[in-house]
Amino acid sequence: MLSKNQIKTITGLQQKKYRKQYKLFFAEGIKVVEELLSSSFTLSHLYTEPGYFTGIPHNKYTEVNEAELKKITALTTPQHCLALFEIPDEVAVSQSGLVVALDDVRDPGNLGTIIRLCDWFGIENLVCSDECVDVYNPKVVQATMGSISRVNVVYTNLEAFLAQTSLPVYGTFMDGANIYKETLKPEGIIVLGNEANGISVGVEVLCNERIAIPRFGNTQQTESLNVATAGAIILSEFCRKL
Amino acid sequence: MLSKNQIKTITGLQQKKYRKQYKLFFAEGIKVVEELLSSSFTLSHLYTEPGYFTGIPHNKYTEVNEAELKKITALTTPQHCLALFEIPDEVAVSQSGLVVALDDVRDPGNLGTIIRLCDWFGIENLVCSDECVDVYNPKVVQATMGSISRVNVVYTNLEAFLAQTSLPVYGTFMDGANIYKETLKPEGIIVLGNEANGISVGVEVLCNERIAIPRFGNTQQTESLNVATAGAIILSEFCRKL
Numbered sequence: 001m002l003s004k005n006q007i008k009t010i011t012g013l014q015q016k017k018y019r020k021q022y023k024l025f026f027a028e029g030i031k032v033v034e035e036l037l038s039s040s041f042t043l044s045h046l047y048t049e050p051g052y053f054t055g056i057p058h059n060k061y062t063e064v065n066e067a068e069l070k071k072i073t074a075l076t077t078p079q080h081c082l083a084l085f086e087i088p089d090e091v092a093v094s095q096s097g098l099v100v101a102l103d104d105v106r107d108p109g110n111l112g113t114i115i116r117l118c119d120w121f122g123i124e125n126l127v128c129s130d131e132c133v134d135v136y137n138p139k140v141v142q143a144t145m146g147s148i149s150r151v152n153v154v155y156t157n158l159e160a161f162l163a164q165t166s167l168p169v170y171g172t173f174m175d176g177a178n179i180y181k182e183t184l185k186p187e188g189i190i191v192l193g194n195e196a197n198g199i200s201v202g203v204e205v206l207c208n209e210r211i212a213i214p215r216f217g218n219t220q221q222t223e224s225l226n227v228a229t230a231g232a233i234i235l236s237e238f239c240r241k242l
Numbered sequence: 243m244l245s246k247n248q249i250k251t252i253t254g255l256q257q258k259k260y261r262k263q264y265k266l267f268f269a270e271g272i273k274v275v276e277e278l279l280s281s282s283f284t285l286s287h288l289y290t291e292p293g294y295f296t297g298i299p300h301n302k303y304t305e306v307n308e309a310e311l312k313k314i315t316a317l318t319t320p321q322h323c324l325a326l327f328e329i330p331d332e333v334a335v336s337q338s339g340l341v342v343a344l345d346d347v348r349d350p351g352n353l354g355t356i357i358r359l360c361d362w363f364g365i366e367n368l369v370c371s372d373e374c375v376d377v378y379n380p381k382v383v384q385a386t387m388g389s390i391s392r393v394n395v396v397y398t399n400l401e402a403f404l405a406q407t408s409l410p411v412y413g414t415f416m417d418g419a420n421i422y423k424e425t426l427k428p429e430g431i432i433v434l435g436n437e438a439n440g441i442s443v444g445v446e447v448l449c450n451e452r453i454a455i456p457r458f459g460n461t462q463q464t465e466s467l468n469v470a471t472a473g474a475i476i477l478s479e480f481c482r483k484l
Contacts, residue, residue: 109351113468113471116467116468116471117467117471119459120455120457120458120459120467121458121459122457122458122459150459180482213362213478215362216362216363216364216481216484217361217362217363217364217392225358225359225362225474226355226358228470228471229355229358229359229470229471229474230474232467232471232472232474232475232478233474233475233478236455236474236475236478236479237478237482239458240422240479242458
């Protein structure tokens with residue numbers, strides 16, 4: 001049985017201010033929850049339909065039915081379980097290898113997809129400007145498919161961060177150099193911009209390498225690629241040259 | 243003023259069966275509607291707030307207010323206009339150059355993103371298995387950002403289509419050859435699979451070139467890339483070698 005207070009606390013975690021206050025976030029679905037349970041995240045509490053999990057300490061485990069899950073889920077259809085995890089303290093970004101930096105990426109699906117991409121390409125550090133969507137937003141957590149446990153995500157003033165780095169800073173711009181023909185360094189910060197406005201002026205002046213993904217269509221109308229799609233192509237290109 | 247019948251017809255177009263019956267689909271938002279107006283699509287009717295469009299024939303133009311738009315929109319927040327367009331007859335797929343084929347891709351956002359990618363990379367033909375989400379689904383139309391007017395999308399029995407082609411058929415599989423090291427042909431069909439299950443067995447046996455995107459992460463846990471993300475990397479790799 002879920003108490004009214006429990007329901008209120010859990011649904012409150014859909015909002016950033018309560019996630020900050022309680023230092024908790026939640027994930028849903030067997031696959032994602034299993035991945036997070038086997039990661040370095042600390043379980044706070046698991047609410048699940050019977051039969052899916054074993055070995056969870058008694059004081060962190062509550063069996064619920066579908067009707068109860070419906071009261072706490074952030075999904076249209078609950079996915080058998082919902083787990084609360086502690087939000088870990090931020091770890092400083094290592095200034096070596098490839099780092100991805102996001103300038104004001106707002107869409108939860110895009111952030112989730114980019115985290116999954118970083119994980120695939122072995123990129124351990126993702127720096128987000130303070131304006132980016134929160135990584136512990138339930139839609140981001142779902143979109144990462146568990147990759148959230150393997151990428152270090154840090155929020156910061158991006159301009160200040162880029163101003164102090166000694167790594168080359170790569171930004172994507174329409175007038176940039178053809179990424180397929182450029183020599184790409186094995187160390188650097190790859191900046192991806194906002195969905196509607198791209199990289200902001202304040203960040204642009206801090207990019208010392210301007211790159212572009214060439215357009216192959218014979219029309220000039222194709223406006224741009226989605227930020228996650230562009231990110232996939234750029235990371236692939238950096239990593240294939242390693 | 244919108245009549246009850248108009249509202250019923252337009253909202254009905256959110257369902258495939260009514261789109262088929264009326265041979266109409268709709269798009270929303272100034273940018274997407276403008277792109278479709280300047281394309282080969284034939285406008286059936288434009289419903290818009292005042293001041294956004296000029297030169298639309300009187301009999302195809304209705305001014306509405308936000309409250310009326312709310313009654314017909316498929317979006318959470320209406321975007322100033324909604325336009326009905328005629329669904330064109332399907333054009334046969336040209337069996338030359340690069341063709342993308344989708345095996346049971348269900349998510350509207352993924353199909354929309356893949357259409358935008360085809361447009362970017364100059365791929366004119368996209369073959370969808372009959373199980374794929376409908377290209378005129380409002381969520382797909384929005385996600386294409388206008389690219390829907392520049393890519394020929396055809397629905398067919400994918401196994402029958404692949405069985406008769408003389409082009410090489412590329413499929414992505416875990417045990418495939420490293421795509422970065424493969425010689426990729428400038429002509430061929432690139433098959434992308436279902437979000438959860440990948441390429442189906444019936445289609446797999448028709449793939450005569452097995453490729454893979456190598457994993458760079460030092461963990462074996464990263465399960466897979468999203469189909470649109472994988473598509474971005476594969477198309478980039480084919481086109482950079484052209």
